[in-house]
Amino acid sequence: MAGKVAFVTGAGSGIGRGTAELFASRGYLVALVDITEAGLRETEAMIRDAGGDCASFTCNVADDASVKAAVTSAVARFGRIDAAFNAAGISGEAGKMTADCSIDNWHKVIGIDLTGVWHCMRHLIPQMLGQGGGAIVNCASTAGVRGAAFCGAYSAAKHGVVGLTKAAALEYASQGLRINAVCPGMIMTPKTQTGAMKEVIDQLVLDTPLGRLGQPEEIGAAVLWLCGEDATFVHGQAIVVDGAITSR
Numbered sequence: 187m188a189g190k191v192a193f194v195t196g197a198g199s200g201i202g203r204g205t206a207e208l209f210a211s212r213g214y215l216v217a218l219v220d221i222t223e224a225g226l227r228e229t230e231a232m233i234r235d236a237g238g239d240c241a242s243f244t245c246n247v248a249d250d251a252s253v254k255a256a257v258t259s260a261v262a263r264f265g266r267i268d269a270a271f272n273a274a275g276i277s278g279e280a281g282k283m284t285a286d287c288s289i290d291n292w293h294k295v296i297g298i299d300l301t302g303v304w305h306c307m308r309h310l311i312p313q314m315l316g317q318g319g320g321a322i323v324n325c326a327s328t329a330g331v332r333g334a335a336f337c338g339a340y341s342a343a344k345h346g347v348v349g350l351t352k353a354a355a356l357e358y359a360s361q362g363l364r365i366n367a368v369c370p371g372m373i374m375t376p377k378t379q380t381g382a383m384k385e386v387i388d389q390l391v392l393d394t395p396l397g398r399l400g401q402p403e404e405i406g407a408a409v410l411w412l413c414g415e416d417a418t419f420v421h422g423q424a425i426v427v428d429g430a431i432t433s434r
């Protein structure tokens with residue numbers, strides 16, 4: 187993949203970081219995008235230490251102008267964008283009944299997890315069309331393909347990501363773009379290792395037929411496959427990577 191360029195949001199931590207590292211290890215030049223500068227610096231150092239090439243762009247995906255600037259800067263730096271993984275996201279308030287979810291939480295989760303993905307797509311798609319093609323993978327969740335009690339905003343946002351992915355796949359099918367979503371199950375990242383989440387992890391491990399949490403790189407492997415030459419007929423799909431938890 188030498189010379190190909192990947193654009194990864196949420197690259198400062200967790201699944202985004204693991205996927206950015208994998209892109210770099212396969213020869214992609216990687217545009218690292220995140221709201222947290224410290225996380226970006228860490229990912230950048232990891233990739234450079236392993237011999238990869240990358241550049242960091244601080245960006246709030248909930249802000250359309252900020253996303254436009256990140257895409258423009260990434261293209262200015264690397265010349266094109268061949269693959270994009272829109273992984274920036276938050277869980278928001280957990281453990282609240284739907285009627286008890288705060289209005290602030292609703293708007294924040296939808297603004298980052300759903301509108302943020304759309305912001306990325308609306309700037310990535312014209313760039314990719316202009317250069318003759320590309321592949322986009324949006325990060326949804328198992329909460330985007332089945333109900334997830336006590337996190338209604340998150341589940342709504344992730345179902346929205348799947349719907350947006352499928353709609354765009356239909357629209358751009360004949361124009362050299364491939365657009366898919368990946369739906370991770372429980373993955374070992376800082377997001378799942380903090381606060382209230384920690385208490386439900388043991389149960390989720392028990393519920394997962396493979397008997398463990400996934401690793402960020404296991405999502406990254408699916409993303410790289412979706413972006414690569416072996417998935418040229420895969421389009422408009424929401425690929426679940428979850429140790430079979432949704433197969434129950």
Ligand SMILES: NC(=O)c1ccc[n+]([C@@H]2O[C@H](COP(=O)([O-])OP(=O)(O)OC[C@H]3O[C@@H](n4cnc5c(N)ncnc54)[C@H](O)[C@@H]3O)[C@@H](O)[C@H]2O)c1
Binds near residue numbers: 273275
């Ligand atoms: N970890 C899991 O078990 C799991 C399961 C299903 C889906 N996901 C999804 O995977 C993605 C990554 O999750 P993770 O577990 O790696 O979380 P994480 O918290 O480790 O990483 C998320 C990254 O997104 C960045 N981010 C947050 N808000 C942002 C914004 N407004 N603009 C730009 N960057 C922003 C954070 O700074 C962070 O670096 C999310 O979309 C999440 O919903 C995670």
